[in-house]
Amino acid sequence: MVKFSVALLGAALSIYAQSKNSPIDKFRQLEEILPTPNEYRTASGAPGHKYWQQRADYKIKVEIDDVNQKLTGAETITYHNNSPDTLMYLWMQLDQNIWEPGSDAMTTRTAPDFKQVPFRMAAGLLRDPFPGGYKITSVTDAAGGKMPHTVVKTMMRIDLKDPLLPGAKFVFNIAWNYNITNSKWLPGRTGYERFDKDGNYLYCLAQWFPRLAAYYDVYGWQHKQFLGQGEFTLEFGDYHVEITVPEDHVVASTGVLQNPAQVLKPVWRERLKQAEKSTKPVMIVTEADAIENEKHKPTGTKTWVFDAQNVRDFAFATSRKFIWDAQLHTAGGHNTWAMSYYPKEGNPLWERYSTQAVVHTLNTYSKYSFLYPYATAISVNGVVNGGMEYPMLCFNGPRPLEDKTYSSRTKYGLISVVIHEVGHNYFPMVVNSDERQWTWMDEGINSFLQYLSEQEWEPDYPSRRGEPRTITEYMTSDIQDPIMTNSETILNLGSNAYHKAEVGLNILRETILGRELFDFAFHEYARRWKFKRPTPSDFFRTMEDASGVDLDWFWRGWFYTTDHTDISLENVRLYTLDTKNPDLEKPAAKQRKAEEPESVAEQRNKNLHRRIEDYPELADFYNKFDEYAVTEKDRAEYKKFVDGLESDEKSALTPGFNFYVMDFKNIGGLVMPLILKIEYTDGSSDLLRIPAEIWRKNNVQISKLHVTRKEIKQITVDPFLETADTNLTNNFFPRKPVKSPFQLFKEQREKNPMQKDKEPAAPKPATEPTSGQQ
Numbered sequence: 001m002v003k004f005s006v007a008l009l010g011a012a013l014s015i016y017a018q019s020k021n022s023p024i025d026k027f028r029q030l031e032e033i034l035p036t037p038n039e040y041r042t043a044s045g046a047p048g049h050k051y052w053q054q055r056a057d058y059k060i061k062v063e064i065d066d067v068n069q070k071l072t073g074a075e076t077i078t079y080h081n082n083s084p085d086t087l088m089y090l091w092m093q094l095d096q097n098i099w100e101p102g103s104d105a106m107t108t109r110t111a112p113d114f115k116q117v118p119f120r121m122a123a124g125l126l127r128d129p130f131p132g133g134y135k136i137t138s139v140t141d142a143a144g145g146k147m148p149h150t151v152v153k154t155m156m157r158i159d160l161k162d163p164l165l166p167g168a169k170f171v172f173n174i175a176w177n178y179n180i181t182n183s184k185w186l187p188g189r190t191g192y193e194r195f196d197k198d199g200n201y202l203y204c205l206a207q208w209f210p211r212l213a214a215y216y217d218v219y220g221w222q223h224k225q226f227l228g229q230g231e232f233t234l235e236f237g238d239y240h241v242e243i244t245v246p247e248d249h250v251v252a253s254t255g256v257l258q259n260p261a262q263v264l265k266p267v268w269r270e271r272l273k274q275a276e277k278s279t280k281p282v283m284i285v286t287e288a289d290a291i292e293n294e295k296h297k298p299t300g301t302k303t304w305v306f307d308a309q310n311v312r313d314f315a316f317a318t319s320r321k322f323i324w325d326a327q328l329h330t331a332g333g334h335n336t337w338a339m340s341y342y343p344k345e346g347n348p349l350w351e352r353y354s355t356q357a358v359v360h361t362l363n364t365y366s367k368y369s370f371l372y373p374y375a376t377a378i379s380v381n382g383v384v385n386g387g388m389e390y391p392m393l394c395f396n397g398p399r400p401l402e403d404k405t406y407s408s409r410t411k412y413g414l415i416s417v418v419i420h421e422v423g424h425n426y427f428p429m430v431v432n433s434d435e436r437q438w439t440w441m442d443e444g445i446n447s448f449l450q451y452l453s454e455q456e457w458e459p460d461y462p463s464r465r466g467e468p469r470t471i472t473e474y475m476t477s478d479i480q481d482p483i484m485t486n487s488e489t490i491l492n493l494g495s496n497a498y499h500k501a502e503v504g505l506n507i508l509r510e511t512i513l514g515r516e517l518f519d520f521a522f523h524e525y526a527r528r529w530k531f532k533r534p535t536p537s538d539f540f541r542t543m544e545d546a547s548g549v550d551l552d553w554f555w556r557g558w559f560y561t562t563d564h565t566d567i568s569l570e571n572v573r574l575y576t577l578d579t580k581n582p583d584l585e586k587p588a589a590k591q592r593k594a595e596e597p598e599s600v601a602e603q604r605n606k607n608l609h610r611r612i613e614d615y616p617e618l619a620d621f622y623n624k625f626d627e628y629a630v631t632e633k634d635r636a637e638y639k640k641f642v643d644g645l646e647s648d649e650k651s652a653l654t655p656g657f658n659f660y661v662m663d664f665k666n667i668g669g670l671v672m673p674l675i676l677k678i679e680y681t682d683g684s685s686d687l688l689r690i691p692a693e694i695w696r697k698n699n700v701q702i703s704k705l706h707v708t709r710k711e712i713k714q715i716t717v718d719p720f721l722e723t724a725d726t727n728l729t730n731n732f733f734p735r736k737p738v739k740s741p742f743q744l745f746k747e748q749r750e751k752n753p754m755q756k757d758k759e760p761a762a763p764k765p766a767t768e769p770t771s772g773q774q
């Protein structure tokens with residue numbers, strides 16, 4: 001007797017879709033999880049007829065102290081309350097406060113793994129705390145009256161004397177200063193780099209002014225504290241910014257330069273004119289100019305003035321080391337200056353690739369979303385380890401080695417990071433998602449478009465991500481989170497919000513929707529939410545609304561769970577038709593009988609002496625009867641049977657068909673389309689693409705019938721590796737070994753100190769900077 005435990009029976013029952021005993025239905029609609037549609041956000045995923053968003057316009061004066069690496073600023077903000085709500089206070093973001101010694105970002109850091117501590121980290125642990133963070137020197141209203149304000153870690157509440165009514169605006173002023181972080185010790189998205197050889201500084205300045213927190217219909221004030229990982233949620237506005245720097249600095253900035261005659265040398269302005277007509281980048285400040293510049297120390301300052309319209313943030317970079325190249329890019333009747341700024345340490349890589357990659361990005365991203373809306377698109381080499389994005393301008397890290405050589409990884413790392421960071425102009429700088437809440441909405445979507453752009457750069461471009469097969473290891477790892485995890489909480493941001501989300505979109509485009517439907521729906525999402533703030537549900541709903549395909553099962557599985565794809569072809573059964581025709585069926589039955597294996601006893605009994613040999617009279621009718629012999633009676637009976645059939649029923653008796661039943665098991669949990677390559681013994685093959693809905697009534701095991709006159713030799717599940725199937729060993733019938741090389745190592749003993757002592761001293765090889773993207 002076989003006993004099943006109750007628990008096992010429960011598990012066995014839960015495999016079915018949704019039944020009395022089982023709540024698991026992977027195709028259940030998402031309405032129970034998504035927010036209820038309303039007049040601000042519709043059920044179709046479009047902005048509703050009462051959609052609103054706040055607006056903040058800034059006028060800022062800022063000065064960089066190049067001796068003390070300090071920033072001092074004053075701003076006048078006009079805040080437009082476009083919401084239907086009356087506001088009693090405003091919230092500002094004070095991102096610099098994560099560098100305060102007692103900040104949550106500092107105190108909630110957990111201990112490093114002391115088995116492997118990099119030297120710089122160890123040295124950092126011993127340093128005195130950096131006196132970082134904003135010093136807010138005044139908060140006043142338009143009339144100059146002091147305003148009560150309360151700093152809450154990385155946020156500041158400003159209390160209003162009079163309630164701010166719907167449709168009203170409010171003007172106020174803030175003055176501040178802070179010590180700029182040294183990116184060597186406090187790496188992040190902003191800071192300065194000191195070049196020891198010439199004593200000069202390069203500044204990349206971002207999150208450098210108190211910015212309005214976003215207030216919107218889904219979260220109210222988005223003032224979730226900044227812990228360093230979740231990026232920024234911001235309002236659009238117009239900026240007028242006056243940047244005062246040492247007089248020999250070159251400034252790269254969000255916005256359009258308003259006073260070129262005051263800050264640019266005549267020869268630079270002349271070269272800019274030439275660049276207007278050029279089809280490739282033109283040097284504005286040459287390497288020779290920059291090297292000359294490095295040698296001088298300034299005596300005074302200059303103020304660069306930039307204006308930017310309808311941007312959600314403002315960043316700039318400044319240094320006397322900058323080389324500057326530019327090319328005017330025209331698309332759809334709109335001009336954009338594609339430009340790069342870099343120190344000589346960036347060459348020869350930067351002069352060859354940076355601006356080219358900027359122009360390439362404007363072309364490819366516009367194809368999949370909308371025309372680039374701004375007047376400049378800038379790539380700056382400085383301070384960040386990987387790259388970091390702001391409106392119209394981004395910072396990118398990769399550089400060649402000191403001897404001007406570079407690895408392939410650095411070369412493609414630079415091209416890829418420029419594409420990625422310039423690409424962020426579209427997501428989230430224009431499609432303004434809430435980064436503090438959802439990293440995937442900008443990083444996943446942007447990484448996806450980055451991959452498409454890389455593939456348009458050159459054949460066999462070495463994209464690090466993109467193909468579904470690149471995510472399989474992460475999908476089965478125990479640090480995998482659902483994509484729908486808050487930005488500050490995600491365990492591995494790169495694998496999750498970038499990579500997993502990106503691969504999901506690729507699977508959607510190539511396998512589930514197809515390129516035509518996907519691209520149409522994605523265009524619609526970009527069009528609907530350009531200069532607005534979408535949430536995940538707006539994306540999910542728009543992609544379904546515009547494609548006409550129910551994708552709730554895919555959002556549920558890929559975005560809300562940690563399930564992975566592992567579909568196993570467990571078994572294949574072959575059925576052939578019983579035609580009832582005795583002339584066909586009886587010989588076939590005889591053949592089957594003959595093919596049955598001889599049992600061990602039968603083999604051994606062959607020479608056994610039998611009783612019937614001694615008494616032949618024991619044999620009667622049945623000893624001669626051949627059950628497989630066809631008789632005339634059989635034939636007459638068959639004829640009568642066939643004559644009694646309707647003509648359409650008769651066609652079912654056509655001989656020669658094979659009925660293959662393939663049994664599949666879903667081991668990983670994710671439901672996915674079944675892609676089957678069926679190869680026949682005659683050398684031909686079929687490709688079957690079966691939608692994921694085949695799993696809708698049983699998402700653990702299903703069987704699929706394939707009818708053919710041919711004989712199957714081999715079946716392969718997911719032959720082109722497009723579903724991120726994590727285990728390929730069960731993808732074949734018959735099973736076959738999955739080839740992978742195993743590396744042979746010669747066991748090496750650590751040399752003993754005496755052996756080492758006899759070796760000549762060897763120079764240490766130079767190391768490459770690592771690359772990462774933000």
Ligand SMILES: [Zn+2]
Nearest residue numbers: 443446773774
């Ligand atoms: Zn990014």
